[in-house]
Amino acid sequence: PLTQTGWQLGSQAYSAPEQLSNEGEPSPQSDIFAFGLTIFETITATHPFIDGSTDNIRWMITALREPMPLIHFIHPEIPSEVDDVLQKATQKDPAERYQTVQDMVISFKRMMLSTGLLPALEEVKPLPDKPEPPPQKKGLLGRLLGR
Numbered sequence: 365p366l367t368q369t370g371w372q373l374g375s376q377a378y379s380a381p382e383q384l385s386n387e388g389e390p391s392p393q394s395d396i397f398a399f400g401l402t403i404f405e406t407i408t409a410t411h412p413f414i415d416g417s418t419d420n421i422r423w424m425i426t427a428l429r430e431p432m433p434l435i436h437f438i439h440p441e442i443p444s445e446v447d448d449v450l451q452k453a454t455q456k457d458p459a460e461r462y463q464t465v466q467d468m469v470i471s472f473k474r475m476m477l478s479t480g481l482l483p484a485l486e487e488v489k490p491l492p493d494k495p496e497p498p499p500q501k502k503g504l505l506g507r508l509l510g511r
Contacts, residue, residue: 407442413432452471
C-alpha cells in the first residue's frame with residue numbers, strides 16, 4: 365500500500381544503476397549493489413559517489429557511469445582484495461554482480477582468509493547471548509507525548 369506502479373521506495377543514494385535509470389526492475393542484485401555501497405561507506409566513512417555537494421544529478425551520473433572508487437587508494441592499510449569483492453558487488457550490469465548474497469559472503473570470507481584478516485577477527489570475543497539493552501533516549505516527539 366506504500367507504493368504505486370512506477371514509484372520507488374528507499375534511498376536513491378543506495379539505488380543500483382538499473383533503478384536510477386529506470387531501465388530494470390529491482391532484484392536481489394540491486395540489494396547486492398546497495399550492500400556493496402554500505403560496506404564501502406562503513407570502511408571509509410564516505411559514500412562512494414556522493415561528495416557532500418547537493419548536486420543530485422552529478423552524483424547520479426557518476427553512480428551510473430563510474431566504477432566505485434577503490435578503498436585501497438583511500439586507506440592503503442586495507443588489502444586491495446577487499447576492493448575486488450566490492451567491485452564485483454557494484455558492477456553496473458546486474459548480471460556481472462554476485463548472483464546471491466551467499467556468493468558474496470563466501471567470496472568475502474575467502475578474501476579474509478587469504479589476506480589474514482579472518483584470524484584477527486576471530487580473536488574478538490563474542491558478545492553475550494543477551495546484551496543489556498541500551499537506555500532509551502526520548503526524542504522530541506517522545507518527550508512531548510510523555511513516552
